[in-house]
Amino acid sequence: MYRQDSNKVQAQEDHQLMRSVRNGDVAKLAVLYTRHQRPLFNFFLRLSSSRPVAEDLVHDVFTRILKYRTTYGEHELFTPWMYRIARNTHIEYTRRRRLEIVPADPDNLREPASSDPGPAANAEYEQNIALLRRALAQLPEDKREILVLSRFQNLRYEEIAGILDCEVGAVKVRVFRAVRQLEQIYNRLAGEKAS
Amino acid sequence: MNCEQASEYLPEYWDSTLDEFPRRELEAHLSSCAACRSEATRLKAFWFRLGAIPEESPDTASRKRFDALLADYKRETRRSRWDAFFENWWPKRPAAQIACAMATLVIGLLAGHALTIDVQRGTEVARLEQEVASTRQLVALSLLRQQSASDRLKGVDWSEQIPRPEPQVVNALVETINYDDAVDVRLAAVDALRRLSTQSSVRNALVDALARQESPLVQIALIDAVADHHTSDGMAAIRQLSQQPTLNPAVRTHIQNVLGRIQ
Numbered sequence: 001m002y003r004q005d006s007n008k009v010q011a012q013e014d015h016q017l018m019r020s021v022r023n024g025d026v027a028k029l030a031v032l033y034t035r036h037q038r039p040l041f042n043f044f045l046r047l048s049s050s051r052p053v054a055e056d057l058v059h060d061v062f063t064r065i066l067k068y069r070t071t072y073g074e075h076e077l078f079t080p081w082m083y084r085i086a087r088n089t090h091i092e093y094t095r096r097r098r099l100e101i102v103p104a105d106p107d108n109l110r111e112p113a114s115s116d117p118g119p120a121a122n123a124e125y126e127q128n129i130a131l132l133r134r135a136l137a138q139l140p141e142d143k144r145e146i147l148v149l150s151r152f153q154n155l156r157y158e159e160i161a162g163i164l165d166c167e168v169g170a171v172k173v174r175v176f177r178a179v180r181q182l183e184q185i186y187n188r189l190a191g192e193k194a195s
Numbered sequence: 196m197n198c199e200q201a202s203e204y205l206p207e208y209w210d211s212t213l214d215e216f217p218r219r220e221l222e223a224h225l226s227s228c229a230a231c232r233s234e235a236t237r238l239k240a241f242w243f244r245l246g247a248i249p250e251e252s253p254d255t256a257s258r259k260r261f262d263a264l265l266a267d268y269k270r271e272t273r274r275s276r277w278d279a280f281f282e283n284w285w286p287k288r289p290a291a292q293i294a295c296a297m298a299t300l301v302i303g304l305l306a307g308h309a310l311t312i313d314v315q316r317g318t319e320v321a322r323l324e325q326e327v328a329s330t331r332q333l334v335a336l337s338l339l340r341q342q343s344a345s346d347r348l349k350g351v352d353w354s355e356q357i358p359r360p361e362p363q364v365v366n367a368l369v370e371t372i373n374y375d376d377a378v379d380v381r382l383a384a385v386d387a388l389r390r391l392s393t394q395s396s397v398r399n400a401l402v403d404a405l406a407r408q409e410s411p412l413v414q415i416a417l418i419d420a421v422a423d424h425h426t427s428d429g430m431a432a433i434r435q436l437s438q439q440p441t442l443n444p445a446v447r448t449h450i451q452n453v454l455g456r457i458q
């Protein structure tokens with residue numbers, strides 16, 4: 001309950017900030033950047049498995065927010081609006097580069113620096129994280145996108161439906177199918193690794 | 196609730212965000228369907244295992260890049276306000292744009308034409324002024340050589356109408372002061388040259404003329420003209436004149452007054 005209230009307060013604040021940006025006080029975008037840079041970066045990172053690409057795309061999103069700031073509606077919510085822009089940015093990026101977003105070996109990805117020495121020291125834990133990343137990278141793009149939005153980006157199904165322009169029921173079905181397929185990929189990779 | 200409907204609610208069920216009514220229906224289905232119960236349990240574990248993928252932090256360079264973007268945008272916005280000003284001023288319709296361009300062209304041509312006329316007119320006036328001055332000089336020189344004193348007096352008058360007389364006219368006036376028989380003509384010539392005494396050659400000519408004059412009136416006029424500039428040569432000439440024993444007492448008195456006033 002506390003988390004939901006906290007999210008609502010932040011959503012209201014974000015809305016006011018974006019209204020200010022829309023009305024010409026573009027300096028307020030710096031606050032929104034501070035709040036949303038990290039989640040947005042991780043969104044792109046989980047979609048692309050590439051830190052430089054994720055950083056570039058975050059920059060592109062905020063460039064577009066500046067460019068199209070006057071299109072922000074009075075009854076809009078900032079986070080879904082931003083993710084719509086983010087999604088379009090990613091679609092255009094993949095189309096432009098004609099990339100198949102399936103990194104061959106996500107084990108090569110730079111592992112995050114963890115402040116917790118316990119899990120970092122645990123080799124099994126690290127192997128599990130690497131396996132999950134590889135499985136996620138092999139998931140079809142549309143399923144990876146909806147799974148990332150629902151599992152990692154802390155978005156409600158109604159918001160995801162708005163971002164993807166589909167029904168809430170369709171979001172629920174697709175999330176379940178995505179997690180089921182991801183589990184299958186994960187088990188396959190784990191089996192390959194064990195054998 | 197059937198198996199397919201149950202699967203829709205599972206992620207929300209795992210996140211404990213499912214509403215009361217569908218939650219109860221789902222739990223009822225899971226308690227009666229072993230296959231769904233097994234899958235739900237397995238996927239729930241995997242769902243939470245996914246949460247183990249940690250978040251990463253973007254590089255600090257990204258923030259600097261964003262700050263630069265914002266700064267650029269602010270600069271562009273300031274500049275585009277000027278652009279907007281000109282954009283508002285410039286008509287939107289192509290026909291109006293053409294009309295505006297034509298009007299500007301016509302205004303430019305008229306202004307250029309007017310400017311050319313002014314320049315030509317200015318040149319013409321200067322040329323006419325030069326011709327008039329030359330004519331006056333010719334008339335002055337001609338009159339200064341006449342037999343009649345009144346004609347020579349007119350010649351001095353004509354020379355005074357020339358803003359910047361030629362050296363020939365100046366020399367003719369100096370000759371008039373030194374050699375003309377008529378005192379009034381010489382006096383007029385002194386007044387005419389006094390006006391030009393800012394020139395050193397004229398000042399020297401006036402100093403030289405002082406020693407040659409015998410007429411007390413002309414001497415007094417020359418003393419005043421020479422004393423205007425307080426030059427050492429001029430003052431010496433005045434003092435030398437005062438030493439002449441035959442000097443008219445009125446002139447001597449005038450010299451004393453002039454010297455007293457200067458000192």
